[in-house]
Amino acid sequence: NEKNKVDFAHAENEVLFHLQKNKNNKFPVPVKNNNDELLTYFESENSIKTTRLLTFLEGEFLGDAKHTLQLFKSFGNFLAETDLELKDFQSYTIAARQNKWDLQHFLLNEKYIQYIKNPAERKIVEYFFLQYKQNVLPQLPAFRKQIIHGDANDWNVLTQNSTVSGLIDFGDVCFSQLINELAIAITYAILGKKNPVEWAIPIISAYHKIIQLEEQETDNLFWLIAARLCTSVCNSAFEKIKNPENEY
Numbered sequence: 001n002e003k004n005k006v007d008f009a010h011a012e013n014e015v016l017f018h019l020q021k022n023k024n025n026k027f028p029v030p031v032k033n034n035n036d037e038l039l040t041y042f043e044s045e046n047s048i049k050t051t052r053l054l055t056f057l058e059g060e061f062l063g064d065a066k067h068t069l070q071l072f073k074s075f076g077n078f079l080a081e082t083d084l085e086l087k088d089f090q091s092y093t094i095a096a097r098q099n100k101w102d103l104q105h106f107l108l109n110e111k112y113i114q115y116i117k118n119p120a121e122r123k124i125v126e127y128f129f130l131q132y133k134q135n136v137l138p139q140l141p142a143f144r145k146q147i148i149h150g151d152a153n154d155w156n157v158l159t160q161n162s163t164v165s166g167l168i169d170f171g172d173v174c175f176s177q178l179i180n181e182l183a184i185a186i187t188y189a190i191l192g193k194k195n196p197v198e199w200a201i202p203i204i205s206a207y208h209k210i211i212q213l214e215e216q217e218t219d220n221l222f223w224l225i226a227a228r229l230c231t232s233v234c235n236s237a238f239e240k241i242k243n244p245e246n247e248y
Helices: 002-022 069-086 092-096 103-115 119-142 178-189 196-210 215-242
Strands: 040-044 047-051 145-148 157-160 163-167 174-177
Touching: 002 047, 002 069, 002 092, 069 145, 069 157, 069 163, 069 178, 069 196, 092 174, 103 119, 103 174, 103 178, 103 215, 119 215, 145 178, 174 178, 178 196, 178 215, 196 215
Parallel strands: none
Antiparallel strands: 040 047, 145 174, 157 163
16 A cells, blocks of 8 residues: 555655764665655556655675674674664554564465475474464563564674674665574574584673673574575565566
8 A cells, every 4th residue: 555655665765864963874764855745646558656765874785794793793782782772662553563574474375385396395384383372472462562673684784894793775764573583683684604503602791791681582582593494495485486587
C-alpha cells in the first residue's frame, strides 16, 4: 500500500534526523528537494513512486574490507553506540510494521521452506524453525525491545582505516528485540569463516561493554543467528522460483 510506504519513508527520515543530533557523519542525512520537501513523487508504470535524496557517506564496504578481529571489535562498538542513540526514539509507524526480515516475525518465512529444492538442506532449515519455536518464541516477551537498524549486513556497513565508520540503508528499521541487532550483524560477518565463533566473539564482547547483554539474550543468540540465515535461504529459494536468472 502506497500510503504505508510514504508513512514509512517519513518515519525512516525521522530516525536519520534523530541520529544526526551528534553530527557525527556516521549515517546518511535526508536532503530536501527544490520545493523544500523531503520526499519527491513521480508517476512511473502507472503508479506513484516515492523517492528521496540522502547525503553520501565515504568508506569501503565491510564486504570488501580486510577482516580483522580488531575491525570486528570496532563493529560491535559501532552497533552498540548506534543502539544507545536509538534507545529513546519512538515511532508508531515503525512499531506497527510487520516485516518478514524482522526476527520476531521469523515464522512468516516458514511457508517458503517448500521452495528449497535439496531435501537435506530443507531438513536443516526445518530443524532451526523448530528450535526457534521451542527456545526463542516462549522467551521473546521477556527480551528488551527498542528501535534498531535491523540489517547491519556487510553491504550496509562502511569502514575507514580498519574501523567501522558508517551505516547506511535504514529500510529494515524496526521496533524489535535488541539482541536481534547483534544476531543479524553477526550472521553476515561470520559467513564463510572457518571458525565462526572466533569471529563472533569480538563483536559480542565489544557490544557488551557498551550495552550489557542479559543472560537470556545471549542464550538465544545462536538460534537467532541461525534464524536470520534461514530467512535469507528461504527467501532466496522463493525468489529463485519467480526469477531463475537472478544470480543474487
